[in-house]
Amino acid sequence: MKLINLKGIEIIAIGGSVGGIKAVSEILKSLPADFPIPVVIVLHRLRNVPSSLQSVLQHSTKLRVKEADEKETIAAPFAYIAPANYHLLIEADRTFALDYSETVKYSRPSIDLTFESIAEIYGKAAIGILLTGANDDGANGLSSLRKTGAMCYVQDPDTAFAKTMPQAAITSNFGCRVMPLAKIGLELKNAVHQIN
Amino acid sequence: MENHKRIEIGEGEVEKIIEALNRYHGIDFSGYSRASFTRRIQRIADKDANGTFDTLLHRVSENKDYFYKFLKEITVNVTEMFRDPSFFNSVRKNVLPELSRQQSLQIWHAACSTGEEVYSLAVLLHEASLLERSTIRGTDLNPEVLLTAKQGVYPHRNFQEYGQNYERSGGKVSLSEYYEASYGNSIFKSFLKDKMTFSEHNLVTDGSFNKFNLIMCRNVLIYFQKPLQAHVVHLFKNSLVTGGFLCLGSKESLLFSDDRLAFEVVDAKEKIYRKI
Ligand SMILES: C[S@@+](CC[C@H](N)C(=O)[O-])C[C@H]1O[C@@H](n2cnc3c(N)ncnc32)[C@H](O)[C@@H]1O
Numbered sequence: 001m002k003l004i005n006l007k008g009i010e011i012i013a014i015g016g017s018v019g020g021i022k023a024v025s026e027i028l029k030s031l032p033a034d035f036p037i038p039v040v041i042v043l044h045r046l047r048n049v050p051s052s053l054q055s056v057l058q059h060s061t062k063l064r065v066k067e068a069d070e071k072e073t074i075a076a077p078f079a080y081i082a083p084a085n086y087h088l089l090i091e092a093d094r095t096f097a098l099d100y101s102e103t104v105k106y107s108r109p110s111i112d113l114t115f116e117s118i119a120e121i122y123g124k125a126a127i128g129i130l131l132t133g134a135n136d137d138g139a140n141g142l143s144s145l146r147k148t149g150a151m152c153y154v155q156d157p158d159t160a161f162a163k164t165m166p167q168a169a170i171t172s173n174f175g176c177r178v179m180p181l182a183k184i185g186l187e188l189k190n191a192v193h194q195i196n
Numbered sequence: 197m198e199n200h201k202r203i204e205i206g207e208g209e210v211e212k213i214i215e216a217l218n219r220y221h222g223i224d225f226s227g228y229s230r231a232s233f234t235r236r237i238q239r240i241a242d243k244d245a246n247g248t249f250d251t252l253l254h255r256v257s258e259n260k261d262y263f264y265k266f267l268k269e270i271t272v273n274v275t276e277m278f279r280d281p282s283f284f285n286s287v288r289k290n291v292l293p294e295l296s297r298q299q300s301l302q303i304w305h306a307a308c309s310t311g312e313e314v315y316s317l318a319v320l321l322h323e324a325s326l327l328e329r330s331t332i333r334g335t336d337l338n339p340e341v342l343l344t345a346k347q348g349v350y351p352h353r354n355f356q357e358y359g360q361n362y363e364r365s366g367g368k369v370s371l372s373e374y375y376e377a378s379y380g381n382s383i384f385k386s387f388l389k390d391k392m393t394f395s396e397h398n399l400v401t402d403g404s405f406n407k408f409n410l411i412m413c414r415n416v417l418i419y420f421q422k423p424l425q426a427h428v429v430h431l432f433k434n435s436l437v438t439g440g441f442l443c444l445g446s447k448e449s450l451l452f453s454d455d456r457l458a459f460e461v462v463d464a465k466e467k468i469y470r471k472i
Binding site for chain 1: 207229230231232235236272274278279280281282357360361364415418419422445446447448452
């Protein structure tokens with residue numbers, strides 16, 4: 001297996017929709033408790049209803065899972081989730097900003113917006129990961145990340161609960177690493193061993 | 197892909213716009229958080245097919261009509277009825293019973309946008325038999341959204357979701373009791389509207405104008421940097437009677453304001469505070 005290089009990586013952004021909770025859990029499961037890079041997760045979720053997303057994800061990982069708060073400083077070993085019914089953006093000082101503006105591709109939070117914001121602030125110090133989903137949110141966001149030179153993973157559509165999202169991302173972007181979940185997790189985990 | 201050149205809005209462009217808005221229109225956006233603000237301006241620039249940044253800046257500065265259009269686009273006016281039903285439920289349980297001790301109630305919806313939140317609370321006040329004694333003031337920076345708020349006419353297509361939100365907030369009847377349907381719109385009944393007045397008020401520059409028993413200001417502070425948040429919370433403190441309630445958006449807090457010590461927490465999760 002080729003070892004990827006996590007040196008200089010400061011943030012990992014993960015997006016997904018239908019089937020996304022299970023898929024994100026799968027990746028988080030492989031990351032060690034002292035994983036040195038903060039993870040930001042954008043999943044499409046129902047609005048205006050109580051949610052157990054935080055506790056569900058917490059069960060799968062040794063990282064600390066929490067909803068992103070506005071103006072919160074981004075740090076490891078946290079896995080942050082975008083709150084329901086807000087877009088999640090990043091400020092130049094690497095704090096979170098919440099935004100209650102129009103839905104994008106019928107979604108709020110929008111994966112595109114968070115990925116674009118991360119591309120702008122972190123450039124190639126970011127890694128983008130796009131998982132299962134039934135619309136094409138995330139494809140534009142991955143383009144922004146690719147343009148700034150960030151490495152991107154896309155879940156192999158054949159292994160995804162819903163293919164549309166990963167397929168759209170692959171079709172509109174060159175050079176994404178396409179593989180099943182377990183392999184994405186393994187690559188990240190092994191890369192960390194490498195830098196530690 | 198696009199064949200025109202995109203106007204790139206970076207830090208420098210944002211600061212120039214902020215300066216022009218202040219110099220030509222007396223509106224100060226310097227305390228706004230940049231991530232969202234930059235995106236709003238970029239959105240406007242993207243619609244501007246053949247322009248350059250300089251023509252955009254010029255039009256914002258000199259052209260009143262364009263300025264108002266611009267203002268509408270940069271401020272986020274999105275809103276809905278009974279957003280966060282659990283919040284409205286908490287207002288029913290924890291705020292209204294306390295307010296019912298007062299003979300008359302002064303209520304301020306700061307930055308109320310198109311008014312959906314004002315009508316939501318009016319429904320709650322009515323159901324707690326408090327509407328009769330209430331005077332409700334809705335304010336916003338943007339005059340255009342206030343016209344919509346005044347009319348109380350909203351597209352019917354959203355009302356299925358609003359009705360569900362209302363039920364989750366503890367609503368006992370059907371939300372449709374409160375409006376008439378007409379040509380794809382829902383028009384709120386006048387007994388709800390009678391108690392409301394709407395006017396322009398800028399939280400950055402305008403001061404306190406009354407004492408209130410309840411101030412609701414939701415999903416505005418997220419757009420402000422910490423010092424401006426503190427400024428606005430101070431304004432609210434000075435505009436509340438002792439024992440008056442302050443309600444913020446579900447992801448907002450008093451954390452960045454020294455005035456937090458002047459409040460007790462009524463519901464930490466729903467961001468309801470009370471001036472002590
Ligand atoms: C996202 S809406 C919030 C509406 C409603 N409170 C809610 O939570 O659904 C934000 C509103 O704040 C207004 N606003 C922004 N800056 C303001 C300022 N300095 N003074 C008054 N209103 C402002 C905007 O015009 C917009 O209508």
